[in-house]
Amino acid sequence: MPRRSCSAATFAARFLPLTVPALALALLTLSLTGCGRKDAARAPSPGTAPAASTAPGKKILLYGNGAEPQDLDFQIVTGVPEHHLALTFFEGLVSEDPQLNVVPGVAERWEISPDGLLYNFHLRADAHWSNGDPVTADDFIQSYRRMISPALGAAYANMLWYVVGAEDYTKGKLTDFAQTGFKAPDARTVQLTLRQPTPFLLHAMNHYAWYPLPIATLKKFGALDRKSTPWTRPENFVSNGPYVLKEWRPNQKIVAVRSPTYWDRTTVKIDEIHFLPVELADTEERMFRTGQLHVTNEVPLTKVAVYQRDRPDSLRIDPYNGLYFYRFNVQRKPFDDVRVRRALALAVDRESLVKKVTLAGEQPAYDFTPPDLAGYVSQHAFPADLAEAKRLLAAAGYPDGRGFPKVELLYNTLEKHRTIAEALQQMWRKNLGVDITLFNQEWKVYMDAQHTQNFQIQRAGWIADYVDPHSFFDLWETGGGHNDTHWGNPEYDRLLRTALGAKTTAARYEIYQQMEKILIDEMPVLPLYFYTYSRLISPKVKGFITTPLDNFSWKYADLAP
Amino acid sequence: MFRFITSRFLQSLLALFLVITATFFMVRFVPGGPFTAEKAVTPEILRNLEAHYGLDQPLWRQYLDYLGSLARGDLGPSFKYPNRTVNEIIFDKVPVSAELGAISLAVALVLGIALGTLAAIRRNTWVDYVASSFGMIGISIPTFVVGPLLVLALAIHLGWFNASGWYGPADRVLPALVLGIAYAAPISRLTRGGLLEVLNQDFIRTARAKGASEFRVVTRHALRGGLLPVVSFLGPAVAGILTGSFVIETIFQIPGIGREFVNSAFNRDYTLVLGTVILYAVLIMALNLAVDIAQAWMNPKVRLES
Numbered sequence: 001m002p003r004r005s006c007s008a009a010t011f012a013a014r015f016l017p018l019t020v021p022a023l024a025l026a027l028l029t030l031s032l033t034g035c036g037r038k039d040a041a042r043a044p045s046p047g048t049a050p051a052a053s054t055a056p057g058k059k060i061l062l063y064g065n066g067a068e069p070q071d072l073d074f075q076i077v078t079g080v081p082e083h084h085l086a087l088t089f090f091e092g093l094v095s096e097d098p099q100l101n102v103v104p105g106v107a108e109r110w111e112i113s114p115d116g117l118l119y120n121f122h123l124r125a126d127a128h129w130s131n132g133d134p135v136t137a138d139d140f141i142q143s144y145r146r147m148i149s150p151a152l153g154a155a156y157a158n159m160l161w162y163v164v165g166a167e168d169y170t171k172g173k174l175t176d177f178a179q180t181g182f183k184a185p186d187a188r189t190v191q192l193t194l195r196q197p198t199p200f201l202l203h204a205m206n207h208y209a210w211y212p213l214p215i216a217t218l219k220k221f222g223a224l225d226r227k228s229t230p231w232t233r234p235e236n237f238v239s240n241g242p243y244v245l246k247e248w249r250p251n252q253k254i255v256a257v258r259s260p261t262y263w264d265r266t267t268v269k270i271d272e273i274h275f276l277p278v279e280l281a282d283t284e285e286r287m288f289r290t291g292q293l294h295v296t297n298e299v300p301l302t303k304v305a306v307y308q309r310d311r312p313d314s315l316r317i318d319p320y321n322g323l324y325f326y327r328f329n330v331q332r333k334p335f336d337d338v339r340v341r342r343a344l345a346l347a348v349d350r351e352s353l354v355k356k357v358t359l360a361g362e363q364p365a366y367d368f369t370p371p372d373l374a375g376y377v378s379q380h381a382f383p384a385d386l387a388e389a390k391r392l393l394a395a396a397g398y399p400d401g402r403g404f405p406k407v408e409l410l411y412n413t414l415e416k417h418r419t420i421a422e423a424l425q426q427m428w429r430k431n432l433g434v435d436i437t438l439f440n441q442e443w444k445v446y447m448d449a450q451h452t453q454n455f456q457i458q459r460a461g462w463i464a465d466y467v468d469p470h471s472f473f474d475l476w477e478t479g480g481g482h483n484d485t486h487w488g489n490p491e492y493d494r495l496l497r498t499a500l501g502a503k504t505t506a507a508r509y510e511i512y513q514q515m516e517k518i519l520i521d522e523m524p525v526l527p528l529y530f531y532t533y534s535r536l537i538s539p540k541v542k543g544f545i546t547t548p549l550d551n552f553s554w555k556y557a558d559l560a561p
Numbered sequence: 562m563f564r565f566i567t568s569r570f571l572q573s574l575l576a577l578f579l580v581i582t583a584t585f586f587m588v589r590f591v592p593g594g595p596f597t598a599e600k601a602v603t604p605e606i607l608r609n610l611e612a613h614y615g616l617d618q619p620l621w622r623q624y625l626d627y628l629g630s631l632a633r634g635d636l637g638p639s640f641k642y643p644n645r646t647v648n649e650i651i652f653d654k655v656p657v658s659a660e661l662g663a664i665s666l667a668v669a670l671v672l673g674i675a676l677g678t679l680a681a682i683r684r685n686t687w688v689d690y691v692a693s694s695f696g697m698i699g700i701s702i703p704t705f706v707v708g709p710l711l712v713l714a715l716a717i718h719l720g721w722f723n724a725s726g727w728y729g730p731a732d733r734v735l736p737a738l739v740l741g742i743a744y745a746a747p748i749s750r751l752t753r754g755g756l757l758e759v760l761n762q763d764f765i766r767t768a769r770a771k772g773a774s775e776f777r778v779v780t781r782h783a784l785r786g787g788l789l790p791v792v793s794f795l796g797p798a799v800a801g802i803l804t805g806s807f808v809i810e811t812i813f814q815i816p817g818i819g820r821e822f823v824n825s826a827f828n829r830d831y832t833l834v835l836g837t838v839i840l841y842a843v844l845i846m847a848l849n850l851a852v853d854i855a856q857a858w859m860n861p862k863v864r865l866e867s
Contacts, residue, residue, distance in 0.1 A: 153613050158606070233644070448592040
């Protein structure tokens with residue numbers, strides 16, 4: 001909170017009793033000068049807050065979790081709030097430590113065949129469900145079977161398509177599950193046969209699509225591949241991770257308590273985590289200040305600078321494995337001309353954009369992959385070269401922007417995207433003499449426009465599903481589900497197919513370098529910056545370390561009294 | 562009276578049917594669907610999802626199916642929240658919104674009628690100016706400004722309340738106050754206007770001439786007629802206030818139906834959109850009927866005829 005003088009507010013406050021308008025004025029002044037006490041984050045009034053229910057010695061962490069989760073059946077959800085909850089309740093075969101090393105999860109060890117196609121995971125003997133049952137290999141196999149079954153219709157089923165037969169099974173071309181590459185040779189071995197080498201498989205398996213489900217419990221409430229059965233209700237819910245579900249009051253809170261059966265329970269330090277669904281960043285920030293939240297889901301854009309200055313120990317900005325970009329429709333004029341696409345890309349001042357507009361420590365993007373992504377460092381970057389941009393635009397037939405066709409930039413209705421779009425609109429007008437108009441649509445209409453390629457240039461973002469450059473190059477395959485630019489390049493597709501078969505990581509990364517070169521030459525999308533994840537976090541919270549995918553294991557976190 | 566109510570009931574039923582039909586088709590023709598998402602699902606998975614919810618059927622078939630289950634009182638499953646039904650969501654959240662609404666309405670009526678009456682009987686004095694300024698300010702400053710201002714002052718600076726949430730009795734105070742003030746403002750203006758009109762009429766002069774005290778004149782004789790505009794305002798207002806306020810519920814993190822009403826449209830949660838629209842329509846119709854009856858009782862000039 002800014003530590004400025006409160007004189008304006010005090011002045012107004014003296015006249016408070018006089019009139020009602022003065023009250024409103026005083027409050028307004030109070031908020032504008034923002035004068036607050038330094039210890040703004042303090043305990044709320046007793047008996048009312050979730051914080052106040054803290055029994056002595058019990059560590060309860062209050063976590064702002066964004067929107068209300070759709071469900072706790074993690075095979076049918078897709079959102080970020082659900083992701084945070086999945087990490088709390090479940091554990092897959094392997095896990096990741098904060099430094100992104102693959103560490104044992106339910107599997108205590110594993111072997112990979114020399115050709116990279118056969119994986120054998122050996123489950124630990126002390127892995128248990130929260131009802132005391134052991135976690136078996138069959139639980140994993142049946143969970144995978146459910147995940148890829150056509151009847152369930154899981155949105156993330158394709159995360160399992162690395163395994164032989166999985167894709168055909170989802171598409172209904174294969175009905176005999178026994179013919180897929182998911183096997184359980186015995187009660188404590190899970191065997192996966194891949195259709196091609198997938199060097200990042202262990203990282204990809206951190207995704208909740210790979211978590212096991214309590215199969216015996218699910219079966220009690222109906223057929224395995226049915227959704228919407230009551231197994232996710234708190235009274236029925238069973239999990240195998242560090243926490244178990246105690247209470248779920250929709251739109252109020254989800255209470256997770258330490259699991260008494262988790263194999264690594266001695267590492268877990270916090271007794272309870274309360275997930276509060278708070279949609280507005282401003283509301284979160286106010287709750288943080290009254291002590292109703294220890295960790296928020298985001299920070300209001302306008303408050304980042306304030307916290308940076310006054311309470312830097314409460315502000316956390318972590319790199320986030322994602323790219324903010326603009327997507328061109330390469331079939332619509334004028335973006336069918338690569339020179340126009342390049343001109344627009346080269347004429348953006350990304351340094352100013354991240355310093356003055358986006359404000360949360362983002363990295364300007366001059367290539368297509370976040371910096372140092374699992375050891376991959378792009379050797380190609382396009383320059384911020386205004387002279388070259390002007391030359392390209394003139395060569396395309398629009399010297400100084402003359403005769404440039406009418407262009408609409410589409411973004412989804414959100415303050416942040418509008419501000420960024422306005423900044424770019426200015427830059428292009430000033431640098432190139434090109435005028436574009438801005439056009440916003442409500443989220444689903446905008447998504448529909450994207451998937452039907454009904455736009456000229458469109459704001460977009462991509463957060464990777466696993467930490468590997470492949471997750472960024474995979475996007476631009478000809479006709480790929482997220483490409484949506486109409487752009488395609490046979491050489492690029494060929495390289496993408498050969499990458500996974502490369503003998504060593506170095507050889508594979510060399511192929512990605514060639515692919516990145518193609519992207520920079522043809523510029524089907526315009527990279528702007530690499531995301532960061534910012535949140536407010538109480539200095540009392542220790543050991544809260546996130547990976548660039550915003551994966552974090554609650555078992556390393558602690559809460560000081 | 563009986564004929565009036567029966568005929569109004571049948572009219573409402575027809576209107577409700579039209580509302581349901583229009584909503585059903587309108588929400589389907591909006592671009593994007595419940596499964597439109599940033600992470601594109603493959604066409605095969607999309608087909609599986611649609612088959613699960615019966616969206617692969619022709620639209621007229623889905624419409625008839627919906628009407629069928631509606632007749633059985635089943636509003637269907639939610640698309641956004643797969644393990645909850647629309648019935649459950651409505652039964653879960655309406656009481657919360659109704660509680661907030663009832664408290665706010667009490668605040669609004671007490672504050673609004675008191676201020677409006679004071680303003681009318683002390684016309685063109687400072688009392689009138691203060692009360693009228695309150696009315697103007699209350700009408701012109703939206704709740705999403707008043708709400709955070711009150712939170713800043715009373716929760717963050719003074720520490721009397723939580724910044725948001727719906728856990729204990731104290732959490733009811735701020736949202737009810739904000740919502741109450743928003744409705745008190747127009748009520749005070751309407752009361753003042755209505756009362757001024759009545760106070761100039763002959764029967765008031767008669768009452769005064771008969772020696773009735775000013776208090777008695779206002780409460781016994783004038784208010785009954787003076788509140789007529791307030792009562793017509795209250796019909797739709799009560800429906801709105803009871804079904805929740807999207808803004809208040811979002812700012813204060815209240816698990817009410819108002820948020821579902823708006824968010825369901827953003828989520829293209831077809832069944833939840835319909836469920837909340839039906840709820841709202843039924844309430845409006847019922848309350849408008851109640852208003853008509855109340856007006857007939859309060860105003861001798863109005864008779865209940867269809």
